[in-house]
Amino acid sequence: MIAVPTISVENYLKAIFSLQKDGEERVKTKAIAESLDVSLPSVSGMIKSLADDGMVEYEPYRGVRLTKKGKKTALRVIRNHRLIEVFLVQTLGYSWDEVHNEAERLEHAVSDTLVARIEAFLGFPRFDPHGDPIPTADGELHRREMMTLGDASSGMHLKVERVLDQTPEVLQYLDRVGLRPGASCRVVEVLAFDGQMFLDIDGQQLPISATLAAKLLVTELDDDSERDTGRDDVQAVDRS
Amino acid sequence: MIAVPTISVENYLKAIFSLQKDGEERVKTKAIAESLDVSLPSVSGMIKSLADDGMVEYEPYRGVRLTKKGKKTALRVIRNHRLIEVFLVQTLGYSWDEVHNEAERLEHAVSDTLVARIEAFLGFPRFDPHGDPIPTADGELHRREMMTLGDASSGMHLKVERVLDQTPEVLQYLDRVGLRPGASCRVVEVLAFDGQMFLDIDGQQLPISATLAAKLLVTELDDDSERDTGRDDVQAVDRS
DNA sequence: GCCTTTTATTAGTCTTGCCTAAATTTCTGA
DNA sequence: TCAGAAATTTAGGCAAGACTAATAAAAGGC
Structure with a gap:
């Protein structure tokens, strides 16, 4: 048994x-x-x-x-979840704020075989729509060190890598203002007393609360050149 | 609640x-x-x-x-199951003997929204890979009167419409001998004492037991012309 | 029509996973 | 250090959904 x-x-x-x-x-x-x-x-x-x-x-x-066994099981479920999210966005046209709950139920119902086929069908994506890395079938999770937007300081030129929030409201807002994984921005100013930030994104000035800034993982870009960070397989959600 | x-x-x-x-x-x-x-x-x-x-x-x-409520719920689940089967075969390359168990788990985990999107993505198929009709989103199930292969008699020219068995062994066998929904065949002989049949399918002679014949639903074709029975949306599994 | 077999129900138990209330351990701050 | 607060566990229940054993109803054979 x-x-x-x-x-x-x-x-x-x-x-x-x-x-x-x-x-x-x-x-x-x-x-x-x-x-x-x-x-x-x-x-x-x-x-x-x-x-x-x-x-x-x-x-x-x-x-x-x-334990090793527990971690393996957890990573299998997370892998299922993230691949399902990519599938829903990429193939069925979901927006990134709609996929979480759907994936939350499906992640427990898919077989390893099905997930592997979905993975191949999607062309072996490495990140889900929120920028979260997708564990491999044998339980490897490639994680990179990143800072949060809240840790950035004035003048920094940044690339959004990952969003640590799944609530539809937050995701819809981020999508609206263009702060999706892959997007770049510059920190104009940080207010010392409450952490409130002002970003320049595509020429637009954008205020960001410290709370929200803590949920965005970013990497620093060299000057004005957009360095390749291996994130080109992240497909932004297009709902124009 | x-x-x-x-x-x-x-x-x-x-x-x-x-x-x-x-x-x-x-x-x-x-x-x-x-x-x-x-x-x-x-x-x-x-x-x-x-x-x-x-x-x-x-x-x-x-x-x-x-009751009406119970029937509605049952049809929703059956609809989920059948659309998932079509999706697995058509989009992910499953063979028709592999889809049943997978769909059996997924049918309970998909939302109405997801199923509707899958349905649209697939182009609103009307039958699943076994020829079973797919209920509509508002619970309509279009059923046609059909005879089983076991009820056919010598000389009849038939079209296979539906297979009433989900076991992989049976489906693999039927696939191998070409008895998929959409295939046509002719009854060469029926043995009266045990119901054993002999079919002509694509020029090949094929023996079929009464047990197996009872699981195949067929319609009669006029002479040698292949009448349109609205089944052209059934996509045969191609594993050549 | 009775008697046996088949089918179905009731009674009582088990497991999983949740709960509240009560008891216990650990942490924290004066 | 030691009292109160916070975190955790234990105790005891409940609901769903499965089981076996025992009982009751229905159906079939003579």
């Missing part, structure tokens, strides 16, 4: 994976509960069963860490 | 729908149990909860009948 992970289990593993911070060893129960909008006891209970299945290492009151 | 049907509920409704025979008023508990490979008490229990939800009319010991 090979036990296939349930939808619930897959969602817990996915949440734990994305809640891992670079510096921190373990993920807290509370963070998982908030991320999945379930109660703390629900998380405690699930953690125990994940530990029994060898998906996480768990020391009571100290948080959890994914 | 709007309650979305669970996967289990959707599968029960789908099973009940497909078990309805033309003549018979109600579907038997036993038939549902066998179809879904669950125990009889499981069916009894689920039937009660379906009746509470207004999905079926139920009189103990007499079987069930779908």
